[in-house]
């Protein structure tokens with residue numbers, strides 16, 4: 001009798017756990033809602049190193065961007081904008097920043113054939129590396145910019161799930 005009760009309890013637990021994992025997967029792996037927790041300290045630290053290695057040469061060691069970044073270069077291309085809050089990085093949802101970093105300035109977030117000095121990093125950085133860099137960039141914004149961006153992110157998610 002006791003053995004049966006234990007078996008039933010074990011089955012109930014397994015089913016419950018399965019449901020929980022399934023629910024978790026729906027919440028966290030649903031298309032387009034794959035932005036991980038960017039507050040984690042390890043992410044920010046790893047992102048700082050990856051930023052220094054892969055982004056700082058163009059976007060600046062202090063995220064300040066290239067000089068006169070609003071003016072086109074003689075080549076007709078744009079210089080690298082700042083990633084601190086004097087730029088427009090924080091005006092874009094993370095899904096957009098992620099895609100631009102991974103693929104470069106190609107559709108759907110840039111016009112077909114757009115000429116840019118921004119390389120795509122798909123061959124050099126894993127998805128996780130890219131999220132780390134974005135976590136670091138975000139960590140450098142003021143509380144005010146971060147909460148404005150949180151709100152933008154919330155609206156973006158609401159629109160997508162409509």
Ligand code: HEC
Pocket residue numbers: 051054055056057058059077078079080081087088089090092097100101105115116117118119121133
């Ligand atoms: C070789 C120089 C170079 C390197 C290295 C570089 N970028 Fe860029 N990046 C640019 C340029 C130039 C632009 C502006 C392109 C344009 O608008 O045509 C840009 C634009 C961007 C944008 C779009 C910003 C916006 O607000 O529209 C993002 C995001 C970005 N870079 C992220 C990164 C990240 C993250 C790294 C490092 C992993 C990186 N970049 C490394 C040159 C570079």
